[in-house]
Amino acid sequence: MLDQSLSAFVRQLRVATMVMLLSVALPAVAVPVVATDVTPVHSLVSQVMDGVGEPSLVIQRGASPHSYSMRPSEAAALENAHVVFWVGEELTPWLDRALGSLAPDARQVALLHTEGTRRHAFRERVLTDMVDHDDHDHDHGAEEHDAHDHGDHAAEVDGHHDHAGHAHEGIDPHAWLDPVNARYWLGVIAETLAEEDPANAAIYRRNAEAGQAEIDGLVEQVRGEVSPVHEQAFIVFHDAYQYYERRFDMNTVGAISLSDATDPSPAHIADIREIVGEYDVQCVFAEPQFNPALVDTVLNGTSARTGVLDPLGSDIATGPDFYPTLIRQLTDRLVSCLGEG
Template sequence: MSRILLSLSINAALMGGAAFAEVPRVAVDIAPIHSLVARVMDGVGTPDLIVQSGASPHEYSLRPSEATALQKADIVFWIGPDLTPWLDDAIETLATDASVTELLEADGTIELEFREGALFEAHDEHGQDEHEEGAHEDHAGGEHAEEKAGHEDHDHGEHDPHAWLSPQNASTWLNVIASQLSVADPENAGAYFANAAAGRAEIDALTADVNAVLDPLRGARFIVFHDAYQYFEAAFDFPAAGAISISDASDPGPARIAEIRARIADEGIDCVLAEPQFNAGLVATVLDGTEAGTGILDPLGSDLEPGPALYPQLIRNLATNLAECL
């Protein structure tokens, strides 16, 4: 009798293992997107994170475990080559059998063009519809030439890739993620779409919370370390006055630093915001001799535990840290 029970237990375990094996293996580029995918897969499976927390997504060397995750992936979700140009080749080489979803190109995604110049003007308008192509004029000489070269040097596309900082995009992507997972795993489609709906409700509540934090501070002026936050700024109508660096992959030239310092002195900038993993000395240089406060913004949530809770906490932290600085 004990042998029969043992045999039944083994068969049940094998059947359970077979059922679990049917859940797609999913690889995701960065922690905020991994969080959205983990929210949709909650209770069904766990996605693999490729770019580990605290690392710059623009330049990254795959660890063996991350290369293996790509090789085994049935589905890959990523922002796209505008953020991680090196990952394009890795996906093509390693994830040969995977279904690949580039979220920046997904239907309904809000895309914003790169801003030019160290200083941002309140009247600046940027294309803000899915895959809309706006005029992108070339400027000769001076700071604009330096920034244009910076875009080219780092393989940037026409659109700013930091699109996860728009909660509206995150909400759109939850359904995109659920749809792709359901195609690969129709038995769990109900769970995926239920999780996506719950995630969208959480983002609606998150948006209301952030607006409540920022409403008393509207009109305050701040400068960010690098121009990564315009999706957050547009979502909450809380514009930055400028950025020290055009990207986290390049240092600003002396002319750009001088331009930023002049604005702080002339226009009463309240706060200059650093980022945890980049050159704090540049922020100190910009702040020297001014009365502006300082704080830290982290667009990737590098100090947060990867998983479903990371994305809403990331957005809340941006609002909280900004408010505390102002």
């Protein structure tokens, strides 16, 4: 009896040893090394990769994505990447060149150009009498569709306008400020990573579905919160918010700066001051990265209030919770300022 027990113990020991040796001999399936450009994209990728890995962030929080000098560690992140998720060259033209030299073999996904992303052209001016209401109505029709069928994001709106002397040309890259785009991008990110890493495909897809459900709730919450103030006129520092405005039917009537790189002319400032009075502007919003004195110039002698909006959430901690926090922050600041009147 003792011999049988001893034999059984020896067999179990051999099996356990073989399992241990096999686990040591067989390398674990490598998780793709992933790099991202800006904090909103980093947040969406972090949500999808939760529990599997963490993406690197090339453009640090609070920095301007339009002209950024990478540190050696950020360049190394691109060199080591298997997959790079970025908005596109419209936001970071310098990164397009860097990817060509540092990450030529990486899978590069420009989210702005993925089929199904809702896109809008840059506007020459954000003025009430310049808004293309036909395009605005068309976008509302798409919103109706989105509200009833979140699984279908095939519709794409480019909405190009032929304005002479356009300060910007082409697609406005701030597309993450439409949460429906972010919802769609979660699916794109999950499917891309599932193809690169089939062993963790179920986790990526499950995480994306959870993020999409959170965005569904977020959209409905924001609609309810902005509803009492959505007709109140306001002015932004630069025209970076049309994706949010169109999604939630907000009433932007002017932008202090038409370009991220240059200060507005005195004539444009005079136009904006006239608009403040003509359209009963309630709030003029500054941005932390730009000259606040320009906002003071616009506000001087008016009853309009001031607030701060930031399309990149420079004061929000990076990570999976960044994106929903960004949308809530924009909403809170808009409603707080516009609701004071």
